[in-house]
Amino acid sequence: MATEHGGGRQQTERALSELRDLVLKGAIEPGERLSEVALSARLSVSRTPLRSALQKLELEGLVTLIPSGGYQVRRFSREDVFDAIELRGVLEGTAARLAAERGYSADAMMALQTIVADLDVTLALAPGEIDLERYAALNDGFHQGLANLSGSRVIADELARACRLPFASPNAFVGAEPGAMAFRQSLIIGQAQHKAILQAIEAREGARAEAVAREHARLARQNLHFVLEEQPDLKDRVLALAMLAS
Structure with a gap:
């Protein structure tokens, strides 16, 4: 199993970089709900590093938590x-x-x-x-x-x-x-x-x-x-x- 100090951390950083790029270049539109299943397949990463990347994007202000669960791209100017x-x-x-x-x-x-x-x-x-x-x-x-x-x-x-x-x-x-x-x-x-x-x-x-x-x-x-x-x-x-x- 990958650890936060090994392959898991590298996968998280790669997922974070690619997710951020998708949002900023408009591949994922503001307000769109982020499907972990679809993103995991799209980025070729497992769900654990993907969730860590989404949590970091929330801290950056790019995505927000949805009350019913999951994340969506934040709208801002x-x-x-x-x-x-x-x-x-x-x-x-x-x-x-x-x-x-x-x-x-x-x-x-x-x-x-x-x-x-x-x-x-x-x-x-x-x-x-x-x-x-x-x-x-x-x-x-x-x-x-x-x-x-x-x-x-x-x-x-x-x-x-x-x-x-x-x-x-x-x-x-x-x-x-x-x-x-x-x-x-x-x-x-x-x-x-x-x-x-x-x-x-x-x-x-x-x-x-x-x-x-x-x-x-x-x-x-x-x-x-x-x-x-x-x-x-x-x-x-x-x-x-x-x-x-x-």
Whole structure:
């Protein structure tokens, strides 16, 4: 039996990539119910990795759960995507400012610093050798840690809700090639902003921490424009695109 650390994980990532591509290119229309049986045959994957891929697409905001069971493709506009990214930036900026102004747990800050150090190691690899899955896990850990750093349950809960909007998740991405110069540069800028956010919080500079965190979320918007330029056929579709670097 495949495990999450072997063939099963690879099948999940392949299914996720192919499903995302089908949705964004219009092969599966907004509002259409997703049949696990049909998709399993279409993608040549078993039901277990397919379900894992669908769960990840739900987190990215591309599909939604149907009350009666299963998933359907979500309807949203490009403006919805921009608004979702902006909202995440506002909330993360608020989380960073509150942590700087109210104080934070030393252990929580140390955990974030460790994540940033691990991201440095990951990004030190050659562009084509970057482990995107590890990067995504570390990046997710950073953003979750930042959301909780101030101890505000309200902010943390609202951030979790915002990240379920179309492509507002910090790890939402599409069409990213690890070796592409623009993608590589986006990762480097994002990592520099991770460090700047923590430095501002440690220095008790609330306004600066908030500003950098909001700018960090806007990387997703910049990447959206880049992807649309690279894939002009997507310009007239109702879609949402963002990169994991934000």
